[in-house]
């Protein structure tokens with residue numbers, strides 16, 4: 600209750616079941632890629648390696664202690680930053696990227712719900728941060744996460760035009776120091792875990808480490824598994 604899962608997760612589960620008989624072991628959903636026009640949507644990375652991925656969203660709350668928490672935990676992370684927060688304090692995110700192991704990715708300009716918006720508006724929401732992050736952080740984001748996990752086919756087409764290789768959702772979420780799973784009761788190889796820059800940051804990172812250990816999995820960098 601109260602946990603946000605990506606809206607298409609049920610549909611994706613059905614798609615996965617349908618795919619399971621012809622492609623055992625696949626765990627990447629590629630909704631939208633059938634036409635060749637949209638970026639693939641990923642809830643988990645397709646890998647048998649014993650790895651899990653931490654992703655941290657938005658950037659509204661920033662505290663230098665967060666940098667040492669991630670550094671000490673030795674947890675790599677993908678930071679899906681909302682443009683408005685990134686431009687507020689690029690120095691903080693540069694430090695986080697350099698002192699911990701992190702990559703900076705896109706999460707729209709202002710965190711509006713993209714689903715149902717026109718192509719030009721969606722493209723602006725995805726492309727503008729991609730351009731400004733290239734200047735601010737020296738690297739163009741390759742991944743995009745739609746705010747609220749809410750997207751449509753237009754989002755996937757716009758993402759491709761902004762140089763996005765994958766639209767990234769999630770398969771588990773940590774909030775208030777506790778993890779919720781989209782399926783099963785523990786992490787599985789390739790799971791993508793969502794948390795936010797916000798309260799209980801230390802507890803949330805500790806919970807990620809605890810759940811990874813419990814499942815015999817190692818934190819890894821998502822970008823290295825999504826090519």
Ligand SMILES: [Zn+2]
Nearest residue numbers: 656657746747
């Ligand atoms: Zn967000």
